[in-house]
Amino acid sequence: MGMAVSNKQTTEAVEAIVAAANAEFSDVLSAEVRNQAGGNRKSAYVFLQVEAESWRKVAKWLKKSQAIDYCCMITGIHWPDAKDMSWQVVIHLMRFAVSNPPVSKGQVNPVPTDASKLSGKDIPVQIEVSIKLPDGRSPSVPSVADVWVGADWNEKETWDLVGIEFEGHEGMRRVLLPHDSPTGYHPLQKQHKLRYHDFNEMYDDPQGFMRKPVDIGKVK
Amino acid sequence: MAEMWISMGPQHPMTHGLWTLKVKVDGETVIDTEPDLGYIHRGVEKICEARDFTQITTYCDRLCYASANTWSHAYIYAAEDLLEVEVPERAEYIRLIAVELQRIASHLMWLGAYCPDVGNLTGMVWCLREREMMMDLLQELGGSRLHYNFPRVGGVKRDLPIGFAQRCRAKLKLFLDRIQEYEAILDESTIFLIRTQGVGYAKAAEMVNHGVSGPNIRAAGVNYDVRWAHPYSVYDEIDWEPAIERPSIKGSDCYDRYRVRVEEMVMSARMVSDALDKIPGGAETHYTSGDEAIIAKAPQRAAEGQTGFHHFEDSRGESCFYLVGGGEGRGKYPYRVSIRSPMFITLPYAAKCMIGYKVADIPAIMGSFDPCIGETDR
Numbered sequence: 016m017g018m019a020v021s022n023k024q025t026t027e028a029v030e031a032i033v034a035a036a037n038a039e040f041s042d043v044l045s046a047e048v049r050n051q052a053g054g055n056r057k058s059a060y061v062f063l064q065v066e067a068e069s070w071r072k073v074a075k076w077l078k079k080s081q082a083i084d085y086c087c088m089i090t091g092i093h094w095p096d097a098k099d100m101s102w103q104v105v106i107h108l109m110r111f112a113v114s115n116p117p118v119s120k121g122q123v124n125p126v127p128t129d130a131s132k133l134s135g136k137d138i139p140v141q142i143e144v145s146i147k148l149p150d151g152r153s154p155s156v157p158s159v160a161d162v163w164v165g166a167d168w169n170e171k172e173t174w175d176l177v178g179i180e181f182e183g184h185e186g187m188r189r190v191l192l193p194h195d196s197p198t199g200y201h202p203l204q205k206q207h208k209l210r211y212h213d214f215n216e217m218y219d220d221p222q223g224f225m226r227k228p229v230d231i232g233k234v235k
Numbered sequence: 236m237a238e239m240w241i242s243m244g245p246q247h248p249m250t251h252g253l254w255t256l257k258v259k260v261d262g263e264t265v266i267d268t269e270p271d272l273g274y275i276h277r278g279v280e281k282i283c284e285a286r287d288f289t290q291i292t293t294y295c296d297r298l299c300y301a302s303a304n305t306w307s308h309a310y311i312y313a314a315e316d317l318l319e320v321e322v323p324e325r326a327e328y329i330r331l332i333a334v335e336l337q338r339i340a341s342h343l344m345w346l347g348a349y350c351p352d353v354g355n356l357t358g359m360v361w362c363l364r365e366r367e368m369m370m371d372l373l374q375e376l377g378g379s380r381l382h383y384n385f386p387r388v389g390g391v392k393r394d395l396p397i398g399f400a401q402r403c404r405a406k407l408k409l410f411l412d413r414i415q416e417y418e419a420i421l422d423e424s425t426i427f428l429i430r431t432q433g434v435g436y437a438k439a440a441e442m443v444n445h446g447v448s449g450p451n452i453r454a455a456g457v458n459y460d461v462r463w464a465h466p467y468s469v470y471d472e473i474d475w476e477p478a479i480e481r482p483s484i485k486g487s488d489c490y491d492r493y494r495v496r497v498e499e500m501v502m503s504a505r506m507v508s509d510a511l512d513k514i515p516g517g518a519e520t521h522y523t524s525g526d527e528a529i530i531a532k533a534p535q536r537a538a539e540g541q542t543g544f545h546h547f548e549d550s551r552g553e554s555c556f557y558l559v560g561g562g563e564g565r566g567k568y569p570y571r572v573s574i575r576s577p578m579f580i581t582l583p584y585a586a587k588c589m590i591g592y593k594v595a596d597i598p599a600i601m602g603s604f605d606p607c608i609g610e611t612d613r
Contacts, residue, residue: 018476019466053312053545054322054330058465084443087546088555088575107544107555107575111443111464116456118484123439123456125479130463139464141546165446168583176280191273191612202281203571 020130020139026059028110028138032081033061039076043069051141060141067146071157077108078162082136085109086163089170091154091177093204100147102154104179108142108163148179158184176203238266245274249598251348252608256586256601263593268586272579276612283572284562287535288314288388291572296382298574299610301344302550303382304337304373306610309547311386312467313556317543317569318388320533325522326390327469328514329529332403333376333385334468335503335510339410340369341550342450342496342503345605346417349493352602353430357420365413368406375399390530400511400518407504414500421493431489435588435600438486445587446580449552451604454480454495455487461548474509478502489603496605536566551605552577576610 029048036046049062065073077083087107094101116123148154158181160167170181171190178201181187189196244255253274259267279298283291295310296303308330315322343366350358370380375396377383385392421427437447439455452459460477462470478498480491511518522528537543539561547554555575562568585604589597 019463019471021471025465051316051544052319053316053467053543054327055324056467056471058467084440085448086446087553088557088573090557090571090573092559092571105542105557105573107546107557109546109553111452111457111459113458116439116458121484123482123484125456125458125481139459141465143544163446164444165580168580169446172579189273191276193273202278207281 018129020133022056022058024130024133024138025140028136028140029059029061032140032142035081036061036063036073040069040073044073049143058141060143063142063144065144065146067148067156070144070146071159071162073144074159074162077142081110083108083110083140083142084163085111086159086165086169089166089173091173091179091203093177095205100149101151102148102179104146104148104156104173106144106146106159106166108144110136110138110140110142113137153180154178155180155182157182160184175201177201178204237261243597244271249352249601250608251602251606252611254582254606254608254611256597258589258594258597260594263595265589265592265594265597268589270582270586272582272608273612275608279613280572280574284568284570287564287567288318288533288537288569291569292386293382293384296384297609298576298613299549299551299607300381301607302337302341304333304377304385305341305547305549306554307384308334308386309545309549309554310556311388312545312547313543313558314388315533315543316545317537317541317558317560318534320389320531322390323528323531324469325394325515326529326531328510329376329391329395330386331468331470331473331510332395332507332514333373333383333391335507336369336372336403338503338550339500340366340373342500343369345496345550346493349602349605350421352598354426355421355424358417361413361417361420365410368410372399372403372406375402387530387533389533393524394520394522394526394529395514395518397519397521403511404508407508411501411504414497418497428490430596430599431493431603433488434592434596435489435603436486437488437584437588442584445584447552447584448577448581449549450478450495450499451487451492451552451581453477453499454482454491456480456482461546461553465546467545467547469510472513473506475502475506489599492603492605536564537561537569538566539570549577551607551610552581554610574610574613576613578605578607578611579613582606582611 033046043066045064047062050057087109090105092103116125175189238261240259244250245253255271257269279294292307295307298306343362347359347362377385439457442452463477480495482491537560541560544557557573558569559571562570589600
């Protein structure tokens with residue numbers, strides 16, 4: 016009790032990052048404090064809306080001057096019908112309290128678990144970065160796998176399932192789909208439907224043999 | 236000596252699931268590795284786009300058979316963020332009990348699978364015996380043995396059954412006694428110590444950069460636990476602290492990763508008994524299903540533009556769900572469901588961890604990271 020990080024500490028740390036981000040990159044980014052609430056506990060996090068061209072610059076700045084040391088998840092979303100974008104990449108980052116615990120007498124000594132002693136850049140925070148891509152044909156964002164190695168396999172998965180290219184990512188390959196999947200086949204794109212009119216493709220017709228050319232585009 | 240690639244898996248006792256580890260060896264020494272995943276990719280993320288928010292819970296249960304409750308709860312918290320539901324306090328306590336019992340069961344499953352990896356069959360049967368007690372308790376809550384489908388958006392399916400608290404306390408007491416016996420057979424076994432100590436060193440800073448989380452990172456002395464850093468549920472009211480190891484300066488070895496899981500089981504048992512004491516309304520009260528004390532009303536639809544996410548401390552690390560509202564059926568289905576699997580990110584690092592060790596160390600190192608392929612491949 017009283018051991019866990021309080022929302023007050025988190026909110027202060029989040030506000031500090033938002034203020035710093037707005038001061039540093041006012042032209043290419045908009046940052047705001049948002050609240051996330053699963054169950055009945057609220058938790059503040061940083062929301063960043065970034066342009067694709069400046070994403071690498073922002074990522075390096077986050078890592079270096081804000082001690083964001085952990086890339087959690089990268090999500091690609093296909094928006095064929097949205098007005099202001101046709102693709103979106105959402106990146107979740109986190110700051111661990113201490114990623115390099117102090118060492119003494121040949122042993123690693125973790126910092127105390129009493130969170131009330133934490134301050135400044137030792138307070139863990141969550142960050143959500145959203146990158147909107149207007150290009151309809153070949154979506155592409157810069158890779159950050161050299162900033163956080165944890166982004167490597169996340170980017171592989173996003174390309175594999177959603178089809179978003181990551182510029183500068185070395186050794187891109189299929190990770191979840193079979194290696195001989197057709198080029199350009201990315202199942203989480205929205206033109207691949209689960210339900211056609213009157214039957215559920217997944218159960219009634221997994222191979223798609225019963226699908227007629229006139230059915231294309233008709234979705235129930 | 237000639238170098239060559241050998242393929243371990245997809246059917247190999249080391250894998251704990253269905254995947255291939257390609258190993259480049261020089262004699263007996265591993266010099267390069269390459270994991271190959273995707274053998275049981277079910278497309279859960281795509282399937283969820285055509286299911287409503289209640290139906291998705293069952294798919295999330297099936298992400299990991301050893302730790303079903305933690306996965307469905309991870310989803311439920313993200314869905315509650317998306318649908319903006321306030322959950323009754325009593326339901327949060329019941330969820331905590333369910334999740335922590337599941338964590339004990341999952342770690343016992345891991346220890347039970349790890350013991351034969353390093354040559355101790357007794358450990359396996361003992362751990363599976365104890366896991367049975369936890370599964371009986373979870374069965375009382377959820378109604379089935381492996382996939383409980385227990386949480387609901389806004390609360391839980393059922394209240395604690397009459398007499399659950401008493402049975403739970405008795406079983407936890409027995410469990411805490413017996414866990415000392417495991418420590419005795421493992422910590423005093425020369426074979427176990429030779430196989431695990433000084434094998435598979437992993438450095439803290441490197442692990443964080445690679446995206447490794449959960450018990451694996453706490454074994455390296457990093458004081459990080461999502462329950463502690465971003466307390467969700469009622470973890471800020473319960474008496475507990477994250478279980479953290481003090482490894483040597485070379486990093487955490489397989490033995491540290493074993494120790495941290497044992498300590499986490501003890502800590503989870505402590506949390507469950509504390510939650511049974513503190514639960515609002517008392518642990519011996521039983522509300523009927525659907526009572527507003529255990530489940531709140533939740534909206535069925537999420538509008539376009541709404542998003543919800545939740546970081547959750549799973550048994551194997553940090554799982555995360557990211558949901559986007561406004562899918563088919565005027566928002567009845569989510570537009571996109573994205574799942575972050577801790578083992579998907581950890582496996583490539585664990586494979587790198589083996590470089591420089593002998594082929595015989597591969598099962599010991601791989602097993603110590605607790606791989607689960609159901610969630611990895613989704």
